[in-house]
Amino acid sequence: MKYLQFSKYALGGVMIAMVIGCATRPESISASFVSHEKFMGQNCAELGLSLSDARSQLVKFSSMQDSKANIDAATVFFVLIPASKLAGDHAGDVAKYKGEVEAVETALIKTGCRKAM
Numbered sequence: 001m002k003y004l005q006f007s008k009y010a011l012g013g014v015m016i017a018m019v020i021g022c023a024t025r026p027e028s029i030s031a032s033f034v035s036h037e038k039f040m041g042q043n044c045a046e047l048g049l050s051l052s053d054a055r056s057q058l059v060k061f062s063s064m065q066d067s068k069a070n071i072d073a074a075t076v077f078f079v080l081i082p083a084s085k086l087a088g089d090h091a092g093d094v095a096k097y098k099g100e101v102e103a104v105e106t107a108l109i110k111t112g113c114r115k116a117m
Helices: 002-021 044-079 083-087 091-110
Strands: none
Touching: 044 091
């Protein structure tokens, strides 16, 4: 009987660790604030390149963050500690490049390079 109580609590602890400790999925990460003013001195071609670069970096770090989340889901099952808690994740980079993309898109609209949607 005591074994059943212990296993019930252990299972509950594992479930809490899985939910709380795992790396956040990229789509759940909010953009960091980046001012569009940083890009206002660029011409349309430069803004296009900046947007392409920011999107490329966002895809790269989103993929890396997704991998961390997948590894966390697997490792927490076996060792009860998410791997990202030991090695870190890329949530900050995802937030940064989401903010960069938003800032460049705003600069594109404000400079007239892209008509407001």
